[in-house]
Amino acid sequence: MIHAIKRISLALFVSLCIASILSAAPARARTVTDSAGRQVDVPDTISRVFTAGPPASTLLYMLAPQKMIGWVRTPHNAEKPFLLPSVRELPELGRLTGRGDTLNLERLLAAKPDIIIDFGTLNDTYRSLADRVQAQTGIPYLLIDGRFQNTPAALRLLADVLGVKARGEELAHAAEQTFARVDRTIAGIPADKRPRVYLARGPEGLESGSRGSINTEIIERVGGINVVEGLREKGGIVNVSPEQVIAWAPDTIITLDHRFQKTVHRKAEWKPIPAVASNRIFVAPNLPYGFIDSPPSVNRLAGLTWLLYKLYPDKTQGNLRDDIRAFYHLFYQVDLTDAELNTLLDGPGG
Amino acid sequence: MQTATTIVLLFVLLIVIALIASGVGPYPIAPLTVLDVLTHRLFGTSADTTLSTVLFNIRLPRVVAAGLVGAALAAAGAAYQSLFRNPLVSPDILGVSTGAGLGAVIGILLGLPVLIIQLFGFAGGLATVMIVVALARMLRGSGDVLVLVLAGIVVGALAGAAISLVKVLADPYDQLPAITFWLLGSLAGVKANDVAATVPVVLIGLAPLVLLRWRIGVLSLGDDEARALGVNVERVRAIVIAAATLVTASVVAISGVIGWVGLMIPHMARILTGPRFDRLLLASIPLGAAFMIAVDTLARSGARIEIPLGVLTAAIGGPLFVWLLARSRKRLVP
Numbered sequence: 010m011i012h013a014i015k016r017i018s019l020a021l022f023v024s025l026c027i028a029s030i031l032s033a034a035p036a037r038a039r040t041v042t043d044s045a046g047r048q049v050d051v052p053d054t055i056s057r058v059f060t061a062g063p064p065a066s067t068l069l070y071m072l073a074p075q076k077m078i079g080w081v082r083t084p085h086n087a088e089k090p091f092l093l094p095s096v097r098e099l100p101e102l103g104r105l106t107g108r109g110d111t112l113n114l115e116r117l118l119a120a121k122p123d124i125i126i127d128f129g130t131l132n133d134t135y136r137s138l139a140d141r142v143q144a145q146t147g148i149p150y151l152l153i154d155g156r157f158q159n160t161p162a163a164l165r166l167l168a169d170v171l172g173v174k175a176r177g178e179e180l181a182h183a184a185e186q187t188f189a190r191v192d193r194t195i196a197g198i199p200a201d202k203r204p205r206v207y208l209a210r211g212p213e214g215l216e217s218g219s220r221g222s223i224n225t226e227i228i229e230r231v232g233g234i235n236v237v238e239g240l241r242e243k244g245g246i247v248n249v250s251p252e253q254v255i256a257w258a259p260d261t262i263i264t265l266d267h268r269f270q271k272t273v274h275r276k277a278e279w280k281p282i283p284a285v286a287s288n289r290i291f292v293a294p295n296l297p298y299g300f301i302d303s304p305p306s307v308n309r310l311a312g313l314t315w316l317l318y319k320l321y322p323d324k325t326q327g328n329l330r331d332d333i334r335a336f337y338h339l340f341y342q343v344d345l346t347d348a349e350l351n352t353l354l355d356g357p358g359g
Numbered sequence: 360m361q362t363a364t365t366i367v368l369l370f371v372l373l374i375v376i377a378l379i380a381s382g383v384g385p386y387p388i389a390p391l392t393v394l395d396v397l398t399h400r401l402f403g404t405s406a407d408t409t410l411s412t413v414l415f416n417i418r419l420p421r422v423v424a425a426g427l428v429g430a431a432l433a434a435a436g437a438a439y440q441s442l443f444r445n446p447l448v449s450p451d452i453l454g455v456s457t458g459a460g461l462g463a464v465i466g467i468l469l470g471l472p473v474l475i476i477q478l479f480g481f482a483g484g485l486a487t488v489m490i491v492v493a494l495a496r497m498l499r500g501s502g503d504v505l506v507l508v509l510a511g512i513v514v515g516a517l518a519g520a521a522i523s524l525v526k527v528l529a530d531p532y533d534q535l536p537a538i539t540f541w542l543l544g545s546l547a548g549v550k551a552n553d554v555a556a557t558v559p560v561v562l563i564g565l566a567p568l569v570l571l572r573w574r575i576g577v578l579s580l581g582d583d584e585a586r587a588l589g590v591n592v593e594r595v596r597a598i599v600i601a602a603a604t605l606v607t608a609s610v611v612a613i614s615g616v617i618g619w620v621g622l623m624i625p626h627m628a629r630i631l632t633g634p635r636f637d638r639l640l641l642a643s644i645p646l647g648a649a650f651m652i653a654v655d656t657l658a659r660s661g662a663r664i665e666i667p668l669g670v671l672t673a674a675i676g677g678p679l680f681v682w683l684l685a686r687s688r689k690r691l692v693p
Binding site: 062063064100101102103104112113114115116118119129130132133134135136137138141142144145146147222223224245246247302304305 | 384385386387408409412413416417418466467470471472473474475476527528529530531532533534536537547548550659663664665
């Protein structure tokens with residue numbers, strides 16, 4: 010008897026909850042399955058999109074800049090020429106990361122987004138975060154798989170939701186062509202002829218990403234061998250000693266810092282490294298977004314093309330400047346001047 | 360002023376601050392509208408859905424959670440200060456917050472659901488203090504307060520080192536920011552469910568402190584005196600440690616790590632009520648709750664992005680504490 014009462018009251022409670030959610034939500038037109046397998050009801054027309062983090066922000070900008078309502082982080086002055094004028098001055102809204110975050114849910118509601126999207130890692134933390142925020146705010150929350158290889162699918166999924174299918178198809182196709190070009194180029198290169206790459210991060214170049222980390226995913230995708238052996242299946246940022254870099258003997262160094270490239274020749278401990286001796290040290294461009302990561306989003310496609318030219322100069326046909334210009338025209342919708350292209354590829358004043 | 364009057368006034372202050380806080384926030388709601396939505400809710404008629412979402416799903420749970428966090432940390436701080444007969448003690452003296460932090464960051468690293476991360480935090484806090492107490496007992500019986508504190512420092516430092524290790528292993532784009540924000544403390548993601556789950560635990564923890572407030576006060580005279588007055592020193596001490604750990608771990612699980620409140624609020628209360636523990640505890644609870652609600656209101660309304668609570672309590676608490684010390688210098692230095 011008591012059992013039955015408990016059950017009935019539970020059922021009543023659940024149906025009340027469902028009823029309140031349904032009554033609180035405006036008319037929803039269709040259901041979308043996101044990358045995490047969640048069924049999300051989204052409105053027919055979406056004109057205001059909130060992004061949970063920098064990767065999602067970049068993805069949204071490339072597909073539908075007119076639907077952006079703010080940035081996770083305001084673009085710096087140096088980055089602004091590489092973005093459409095209409096989005097440069099959008100407000101900074103903060104990010105949704107989980108337990109504590111810089112975003113205020115009230116401010117999120119005040120921004121009146123039609124939908125929230127996140128593009129990145131899929132795990133139970135982000136799944137439950139999405140469910141919570143969705144339940145708390147009544148705003149549909151879409152999770153999109155952020156793995157590099159999934160870029161074309163991610164572009165198509167979000168484009169479909171936002172009602173910009175043609176644009177999504179165009180970008181997804183370009184992404185597939187970039188991947189195919191990489192595969193064609195590296196197909197004939199045996200494993201022992203592949204470049205051994207070290208990613209030098211940090212002011213001294215002694216931070217790196219171990220194999221399998223999101224920071225170096227792109228190096229492995231372009232056929233390079235990341236010399237930093239993985240500590241675990243999904244590596245992270247690691248600190249290494251100069252001695253260890255000498256032992257790994259990378260023939261190519263990729264850095265994110267112009268100063269490192271300029272000063273590395275003066276440092277005795279870097280001299281024995283083949284990449285330094287042969288001057289194969291490349292600074293990854295980062296305007297408006299990094300070519301290697303930061304954020305790990307669609308912007309890495311430019312990095313893939315750039316790496317192809319840097320790592321396989323003999324096997325790559327075409328012109329790096331033209332290819333990068335075309336990428337910016339298509340994805341960022343900006344036409345770079347020669348000066349801007351120089352700043353991008355060679356650094357400020359380069 | 361009579362102490363009882365002071366305590367009643369503090370509770371009135373708490374209610375006033377909670378009401379003001381409910382009306383303040385980045386989503387603009389006019390004061391009359393707040394009342395309107397509240398009455399609509401009471402009589403079951405429907406009101407503006409966004410407004411009621413903001414009020415009932417986001418703002419009110421946060422106000423209540425902030426009050427809980429403040430009350431729990433202040434009460435735990437007052438109890439520990441009395442127990443250890445040391446005014447510089449905070450609820451984290453036995454490593455509760457650090458242990459809770461470790462539990463939570465492991466949860467984030469493993470990519471677990473938010474609710475499980477909170478449970479990990481709670482379990483981490485309790486486990487740390489259990490290890491500390493066991494270690495102290497192993498080293499030199501359970502009676503020695505100094506050994507207990509030293510064991511707390513050691514285990515807390517180990518947990519801190521483990522947190523650093525987890526940070527190194529975490530994914531720098533997704534998990535590291537989450538860990539950082541968690542360790543800075545925030546109530547941004549608090550849901551009504553979290554509050555509902557935390558209220559009974561905090562009440563269960565506060566009850567023995569309030570009921571035993573006389574005997575805990577006697578402990579601050581010293582063990583021998585307390586024994587002479589017929590207090591079972593060991594048992595009361597164990598109950599205080601268990602209760603204070605329980606309330607601290609349960610609020611840290613929903614708010615993340617928030618420093619200073621447990622150290623500072625008892626000192627403020629002491630100025631109002633004097634050092635007697637029974638009065639001190641009853642004053643610390645509403646004062647801590649009111650302080651935390653005010654600070655959290657600032658955190659969610661002060662800037663376009665959320666200001667981490669741990670940053671705010673340190674920024675406000677540090678200078679305030681210096682001022683309190685300067686004020687009470689005559690009493691601290693003979």
